[in-house]
Amino acid sequence: MGSKRAVATFVAEMAWNHGVSLLHDLIPRLISLSAKGACEAELVCLILRSISNVGITRDALLAVGDREMLLHGLGEFLPQVLPLLCSLLDKYTQDSFSDPSNQYMEDANQHECTVKAALDTAQAYAKWTPVTDLARYGLIQRCGSLLHSNIFRLHALQFFKSIMQSKRPVGIAIAEYDLAVSAVSPVLMDISEGSLKFVEPELQCLKALCSSLRYHAVHSKIMGKLSELFGSVPATCEYPSKSHNGLLTCSSPVRVSQAVGKISCSSDMQDNSDGMSCHLVEDHNVLAEAFTLVASCPRVQKDPLLLSCILNPLSKIWSQPEWEINLLDYFCDTWFRTSVHNILVLVDEELKKYVQEKYNGTCPKGKPSCLSLLPLMLPILLKLLQYVHSLWTDEVASNISEELEEAKFIMCSVESSDLENEIRVWLQKIRETGYMIIGNCSYLEGAFYNLLDNTLVCGALMKNIDSMEFRHVTWLVTYVIIPLVKNCPCELWKEWLDMLLKPLFHYCEYTLFGSWCHHLYKNKVNVPDNFGDPSVSEEELDKLGLNLMIKLTRGLSDLFATIALPDLNNGLTSERQSEDLQSTLSSCLVGYGCITT
Numbered sequence: 001m002g003s004k005r006a007v008a009t010f011v012a013e014m015a016w017n018h019g020v021s022l023l024h025d026l027i028p029r030l031i032s033l034s035a036k037g038a039c040e041a042e043l044v045c046l047i048l049r050s051i052s053n054v055g056i057t058r059d060a061l062l063a064v065g066d067r068e069m070l071l072h073g074l075g076e077f078l079p080q081v082l083p084l085l086c087s088l089l090d091k092y093t094q095d096s097f098s099d100p101s102n103q104y105m106e107d108a109n110q111h112e113c114t115v116k117a118a119l120d121t122a123q124a125y126a127k128w129t130p131v132t133d134l135a136r137y138g139l140i141q142r143c144g145s146l147l148h149s150n151i152f153r154l155h156a157l158q159f160f161k162s163i164m165q166s167k168r169p170v171g172i173a174i175a176e177y178d179l180a181v182s183a184v185s186p187v188l189m190d191i192s193e194g195s196l197k198f199v200e201p202e203l204q205c206l207k208a209l210c211s212s213l214r215y216h217a218v219h220s221k222i223m224g225k226l227s228e229l230f231g232s233v234p235a236t237c238e239y240p241s242k243s244h245n246g247l248l249t250c251s252s253p254v255r256v257s258q259a260v261g262k263i264s265c266s267s268d269m270q271d272n273s274d275g276m277s278c279h280l281v282e283d284h285n286v287l288a289e290a291f292t293l294v295a296s297c298p299r300v301q302k303d304p305l306l307l308s309c310i311l312n313p314l315s316k317i318w319s320q321p322e323w324e325i326n327l328l329d330y331f332c333d334t335w336f337r338t339s340v341h342n343i344l345v346l347v348d349e350e351l352k353k354y355v356q357e358k359y360n361g362t363c364p365k366g367k368p369s370c371l372s373l374l375p376l377m378l379p380i381l382l383k384l385l386q387y388v389h390s391l392w393t394d395e396v397a398s399n400i401s402e403e404l405e406e407a408k409f410i411m412c413s414v415e416s417s418d419l420e421n422e423i424r425v426w427l428q429k430i431r432e433t434g435y436m437i438i439g440n441c442s443y444l445e446g447a448f449y450n451l452l453d454n455t456l457v458c459g460a461l462m463k464n465i466d467s468m469e470f471r472h473v474t475w476l477v478t479y480v481i482i483p484l485v486k487n488c489p490c491e492l493w494k495e496w497l498d499m500l501l502k503p504l505f506h507y508c509e510y511t512l513f514g515s516w517c518h519h520l521y522k523n524k525v526n527v528p529d530n531f532g533d534p535s536v537s538e539e540e541l542d543k544l545g546l547n548l549m550i551k552l553t554r555g556l557s558d559l560f561a562t563i564a565l566p567d568l569n570n571g572l573t574s575e576r577q578s579e580d581l582q583s584t585l586s587s588c589l590v591g592y593g594c595i596t597t
Contacts, residue, residue, distance in 0.1 A: 004042065004043050004046050005046055005050075007043065007046075007047075008043065008046035008047040008049070008050040009050050009054075011026075011047050011050065011051075012047060012050035012051045012053070012054040013054060015051060016051070016054050016055060020076070023051070023077060027077050027080050027081070028080075030044045030047060030048065030084075031044075031080065031084055034084065034088060038092055038107070038110040038111050038113075038114045039110055039114075041088050041091075041092065041114050041117075041118075042110070042113050042114040042117045044084075044088075045085070045088065045114065045117035045118045045120070045121045046117055046121075048081055048084075048085075048121050048125075049117070049120055049121040049124045052074070052121070052124040052125050052127075052128070053124055055074050056127065056128060074128070075129075078125075078129060078133055078137075079137075081125065082125070082129075082133065082134070082137035082139055083137055083138075085118050085121060085122050085125075085139060085142075086137060086138050086139055086142050088114065088115075088118045089115060089118050089119070089142045089143075089146070090142065092111040092114045092115050092118075093111075093115050093145075093146065093152075112151060115146075115152060116152065116155050119143065119146065119152060119155035119156055119158075119159060120155060120158075122139055122143060122159050123155070123158045123159040123161075123162050126139075126159050126162035126163050126166075127162050127166075130169070130177075131163055131166055131177055131180045131181055132176050132177055132180050134163065134180070135180040135183070140163070140180070140183070140184060140187075143156045143159045143160065144156070144160075144184075144187040147160075147187065147188075160184060160187070160188060163181070163184055164181070164184070281326075281330050281333055281335075281336055282335075283317070284314065284317045284323075284336070284339070285333075285335045285336055285339045287310055287313060287314045287317075288314065288339035288340060288342070288343055289339050289342070290310050291307060291310045291311060291314065291343060292339070292342045292343055292346055294306055294307055294310065295307055295346055296346065304372050304373055307373055308373060308376070311373055311376050311377070312376070314380070315376050315379070315380060318379070318380050318383055324383075327383075327387050328387060328390075328391070328396070328400060328404065329401070331404060331423060331426075331427075332401060332403055332404065332419065332423065334422070337422070337423070337426045340384065340430070341426060341429055341430065341433070343377075344381070344430065344433045344434060344437065345433060347371075347374075347377060347437055348433050348436055348437050348440075350371060351371060351437060351440045351441070352436070352440060354371060354444075355440050355443045355444075358443070359443075371444070374441065374451055375451060378437075378438070378441070378451070378452075378456075378457075379456065381434050381437060381438070382438075382456055382457065382460040382461075383460070384430065384434065385430070385431070385434050385435075385460055385461065386460040386461075386463065386464075388427060388430055388431060389460075389461075389463070389464040389467070389468065389472075390464060391404060391408055391427075392408065392464065392467040392468060392469065392472075393464050393467045394467075403417065403419050403420050403423060404423065406420040406424075406532070407420045407421075407423035407424040407427060408424075408427070408530060408532075409424070409530050409531060409532020409533070410471070410529060410530065410531045410532060410544075411531050411532050411533040411536070412424060412532070412533065413532060413533045413534065413535065414535065431472065431475055432475055432479065435475055435476060435478075435479035435480045436479045438452075438457065438461075438479075438480050438484075439479045439480045439482070439483035439484065440483065442483045442484050442486070442487040442488070443483065443487060447487070448487070448488060448489055448492055448496070452484075454492075454495045454496050454499055455499075457484075458496070458499035458500055459499075461476065461480060462499060462500065462503040462504070465503050465504065465507050466503075466506075466507060466511075468507075468528075469527070469528045469529040469530070469548075470512070470515075470527050470528060470529055470548040470549060470551070470552045471529055471548055471551075471552075473504075473507065473552055473555075474548070474551050474552045474555045477504070477552070477555040477556060477558075477559055478555050478558070481500055481501075481504065481559060482555075482558060482559050482562050484496060484500060485497065485500070485501075485559065485562055485563060485568075486562050486565070486568070490568075508556060511528060512549070512552060512553070512556075514526070515527055515545075515549055516549065516553075519546065519549070524542070525541070525542040525545035525546050525549070526545070527545040527548055527549060529545065529548055531544060
């Protein structure tokens with residue numbers, strides 16, 4: 001086979017080097033050669049496939065005008081090539097299915113190789129040949145008949161996968177194209193009438209099915225099949241490290257998102273996610289990647305149903321006891337870190353854009369799909385932040401890996417590994433992005449009544465504030481506390497401000513105040529932040545520490561400026577009577593702060 005492929009590649013290169021004119025002489029000779037026997041027919045298929053592949057490669061390197069001429073040159077031979085492939089499939093398929101006795105074993109094996117070569121060639125031409133031509137010459141029908149064969153199914157599915165990934169034409173050929181493609185989906189569905197299980201090559205059928213979802217006529221059937229496959233994911237509490245099948249199932253929405261326009265999801269698809277009660281970090285990562293890709297697809301911005309199909313099982317993962325026990329270990333998993341960060345960045349960007357458009361008065365009707373799913377996302381984010389915060393507590397710090405411990409330092413040293421540096425950057429990005437998401441949520445209409453729960457938010461963010469470094473508290477004040485204070489309705493001050501401001505002021509009274517006293521009276525800088533690089537001089541460390549103190553102090557000053565905003569202190573009016581003090585303070589945030597602190 002290797003020598004045949006080398007010959008095929010050489011012939012294809014020589015043919016294209018001499019231009020399309022040589023192909024006019026070569027194609028008839030190849031047709032004649034294929035009639036001599038199975039071995040020669042296989043070689044002809046390999047040559048035809050190489051001609052297509054080399055032509056596509058050269059097509060990508062040419063200018064637009066030359067490219068159109070080259071594609072036209074390839075298309076000239078379709079009336080000869082496609083019928084030839086059909087005839088070879090008809091001729092050698094039947095022989096390959098015959099009983100391979102000892103006498104005919106060698107011939108049967110050769111016939112099998114010829115059929116596979118013909119299918120691979122058909123797949124190569126399906127990448128660029130109009131689907132209408134593939135249907136007109138009967139190649140779709142021939143390949144479809146081989147889907148029931150265990151020997152040829154994988155090769156045939158690659159052909160149909162290429163068809164489903166083809167671009168819809170523009171112009172008068174649309175109707176003919178849609179008719180041809182709509183006939184393909186039933187062919188694929190026919191081989192999956194039974195329950196799809198985790199065996200090859202049925203999973204290849206799943207890949208091809210996902211690509212056909214752009215055609216609305218087959219939505220209900222294919223979504224039902226995908227729903228069935230979701231429901232068959234085995235629930236396990238152990239890592240299926242060798243199994244790619246569950247990951248392929250969970251990642252099917254990725255392929256859906258790349259193909260679909262508007263999706264009419266089966267309600268069963270969401271219900272079947274209940275069967276996936278316990279997932280692993282690998283499944284989590286694929287689901288997270290699926291969510292990011294689907295949410296990034298402009299065509300599903302107004303249809304969050306598919307997103308919820310992914311987010312519901314993802315949310316279940318985070319609620320599993322096994323997940324919580326091992327969550328800190330997952331921080332060392334590169335794929336986990338990337339997938340989580342990508343989701344947060346996506347949500348943060350959509351949220352900031354929506355808030356900015358709302359502020360400018362240009363906000364479109366309806367919320368983006370990601371924002372409608374915030375009730376499912378926020379518990380995950382809050383749990384993640386709570387575990388990130390816990391890294392700096394004494395209880396957790398004594399039980400974490402060396403990489404995590406080193407990643408807590410502000411700066412990397414010469415001895416720091418790449419993993420430590422990557423985790424260090426990730427921890428900072430998670431804090432900043434997560435804080436900004438929560439803070440921007442406060443600008444959403446009705447957020448304090450329908451979205452943000454003071455017990456969950458304040459409990460997760462303020463629980464370990466005494467263990468935080470100055471840089472952490474600065475981010476917390478700037479990105480979370482100031483927006484929450486600014487947007488909190490006055491009737492909810494007691495529920496929110498008590499839980500936000502008291503722990504913060506307590507931290508400042510002891511930690512920040514102590515650092516300033518140390519600096520003013522002893523001319524030394526003492527901050528809770530760990531820099532981690534022993535090569536940095538003490539003088540440089542003092543400058544860095546003082547800078548952190550100043551940043552936190554400025555952040556607190558901004559907080560007090562927010563508390564003093566006129567809109568939050570309507571009770572401070574000259575007309576107020578001094579004896580109406582309690583009524584005045586109830587509508588005055590400054591006065592309320594005085595009472596609560």
